[in-house]
Every structure is written in structure tokens, then in C-alpha cells.
Amino acid sequence: xxxxxxxxxxxxxxxxxxxxxxxxxxxxxxxxxxxxxxxxxxxxxxxxxxxxxxxxxxxxxxxxxxxxxxxxxxxxxxxxxxxxxxxxxxxxxxxxxxxxxxxxxxxxxxxxxxxxxxxxxxxxx
Amino acid sequence: xxxxxxxxxxxxxxxxxxxxxxxxxxxxxxxxxxxxxxxxxxxxxxxxxxxxxxxxxxxxxxxxxxxxxxxxxxxxxxxxxxxxxxxxxxxxxxxxxxxxxxxxxxxxxxxxxxxxxxxxxxxxxxxxxxxxxxxxxxxxxxxxxxxxxxxxxxxxxxxxxxxxxxxxxxxxxxxxxxxxx
Numbered sequence: 001x002x003x004x005x006x007x008x009x010x011x012x013x014x015x016x017x018x019x020x021x022x023x024x025x026x027x028x029x030x031x032x033x034x035x036x037x038x039x040x041x042x043x044x045x046x047x048x049x050x051x052x053x054x055x056x057x058x059x060x061x062x063x064x065x066x067x068x069x070x071x072x073x074x075x076x077x078x079x080x081x082x083x084x085x086x087x088x089x090x091x092x093x094x095x096x097x098x099x100x101x102x103x104x105x106x107x108x109x110x111x112x113x114x115x116x117x118x119x120x121x122x123x124x125x
Numbered sequence: 126x127x128x129x130x131x132x133x134x135x136x137x138x139x140x141x142x143x144x145x146x147x148x149x150x151x152x153x154x155x156x157x158x159x160x161x162x163x164x165x166x167x168x169x170x171x172x173x174x175x176x177x178x179x180x181x182x183x184x185x186x187x188x189x190x191x192x193x194x195x196x197x198x199x200x201x202x203x204x205x206x207x208x209x210x211x212x213x214x215x216x217x218x219x220x221x222x223x224x225x226x227x228x229x230x231x232x233x234x235x236x237x238x239x240x241x242x243x244x245x246x247x248x249x250x251x252x253x254x255x256x257x258x259x260x261x262x263x264x265x266x267x268x269x270x271x272x273x274x275x276x277x278x279x280x281x282x283x284x285x286x287x288x289x290x291x292x293x294x295x296x297x298x299x300x301x302x303x304x305x306x
Binding site: 043083087120122 | 302
């Protein structure tokens with residue numbers, strides 16, 4: 001019984017250490033400067049950091065296929081950027097507070113396009 | 126009456142025992158017949174059991190299929206390095222999938238600001254998720270429902286779209302991309 005408890009505790013310790021090593025700041029400076037951060041769900045951010053927040057130019061890659069390349073402000077997608085959807089669709093244009101806000105072009109994977117003003121992710125007709 | 130009693134007495138012992146056995150069996154059948162009529166559901170129960178058996182068989186078939194798929198991202202569209210599902214596999218994976226992870230929900234929320242707001246305000250809580258195969262459109266649809274109080278107003282928002290990619294963990298499959306645009 002003691003051996004089993006020891007084995008469980010030892011396994012938990014090894015797992016925690018392995019997980020801790022595979023996440024967090026993997027390269028560079030993730031406080032002030034340029035660095036790469038890996039999240040527990042395998043989302044990665046590589047780019048500029050200011051005061052431990054994503055700020056400036058960077059690329060965020062989600063494990064399910066979303067890729068955002070562009071400007072970040074206070075860790076949010078803000079400024080000019082391009083979002084690649086998993087199926088090949090893209091939105092290129094202005095962002096604010098993590099949403100399509102401002103002028104931008106949405107291109108579907110079949111090539112169809114829609115350009116105009118966007119507000120909180122919705123196209124303004 | 127007296128004659129029949131006498132004729133019974135004249136019967137040999139094995140014949141009497143056999144008659145008794147037949148009588149008991151008949152009594153047991155009669156008892157179960159009466160009890161079944163009173164408490165049993167008869168044909169309805171049999172029909173339910175058949176449906177359940179078919180469901181279990183279908184689930185086993187789907188589980189076998191899921192375990193045979195490669196671990197990783199399974200997609201139903203062209204142009205990626207991920208495992209491309211055939212039409213048949215796409216339908217089977219859709220029917221076997223129950224889970225929608227957080228990243229898929231966050232991705233679908235890009236195009237639904239109200240859902241994103243409620244989702245964030247309520248600590249990423251999801252009321253309900255669903256994955257279903259549409260026989261008419263021959264497509265897999267997935268979605269979720271978020272509800273909560275947003276600036277004093279109780280709101281419920283349903284987000285749904287085509288489920289175009291799945292994550293295969295080797296044990297189960299999860300919806301990985303909901304295209305709601």
C-alpha cells in the first residue's frame with residue numbers, strides 16, 4: 001500500500017515537472033522584449049512583450065488552426081492584423097479588443113470577399 | 126366424479142408424476158402470463174430493448190472506428206496537412222462526437238460578440254453543447270448555448286455552425302472548429 005502511494009505521488013511529481021517544463025516562456029524575454037510563450041493547451045504566442053503583456057507585433061497560433069499575425073495591445077488583438085481561420089478563410093484589417101473592429105476584408109476559403117466596416121466581429125451593411 | 130377418482134388411483138406412479146410435472150409447468154406459465162399482463166410492458170418493452178441493443182451495437186461500432194483513426198486533427202476540408210476525412214468518416218466521426226473544447230468555443234465566439242460577452246462574464250460557463258448530423262444537408266453541425274446576466278439583462282445566446290474539424294485523442298473525438306460565418 002505504501003509503495004502504491006509513493007508511486008502515485010512520484011508520478012504526479014514527474015507529470016507536474018514535465019508539464020511545467022513544456023509550458024511558459026520557452027524562448028527569449030516574455031516580460032519586456034521578444035519571446036515565445038507556450039500555453040498548457042499548446043497555444044503559442046511569439047512576439048513582443050511589454051510589462052509581461054503581449055504588446056506590439058506578434059503571432060498567436062491556436063492548436064485548432066486559428067493563427068493571428070499582427071498588432072497586440074494589452075494582450076488583446078488590437079491594431080492591424082490578419083487572422084487565418086482553420087479552413088483557409090482570412091480576415092485582414094483593423095482589430096480592437098480582440099474583435100474585428102474597423103476597416104477590413106474577409107476572404108472565404110473559396111475566394112469570395114467582403115470588404116467594409118466591421119464592428120465587434122460583425123459586418124456593417 | 127367417484128369413477129374419475131378411482132381411475133386416477135389406478136394410474137401407475139410414473140404417469141401420475143408426469144401429470145403432476147405438466148401441471149406444475151402449466152401453473153408456472155399461467156402465473157407468469159398473469160403477472161406479465163398486470164405488471165409487464167409486453168411488446169413495448171421488447172421494442173425498447175431492441176432499440177437499446179441497436180444503440181449499444183452502433184456505439185461499439187463507432188468506438189471501434191474512433192480508435193482506428195490517427196490521433197491529431199481530423200478535417201473535412203481540403204488544403205491542410207491534417208488527416209482528411211472521407212465523406213463516410215466525416216459522418217461517422219460527427220455521430221460519435223460529443224465534446225466541444227474551449228478553444229473551439231472561443232473561435233466560434235469571434236463572430237458572435239454577444240456570446241463572447243456572456244461567456245466571459247460568466248466565467249467561461251457553457252449551458253449546453255450539441256453535435257448533430259443533418260441528413261438533409263449532409264453536414265455536421267455543432268454549437269453551444271451561453272446564458273447569463275449581462276448588464277442587468279438576462280440573455281441566452283445560441284451559437285451554431287458547421288463542425289469542420291475534430292480532434293482525435295485516441296480515446297474520443299472533439300469538435301475543433303465550428304464555422305459560423
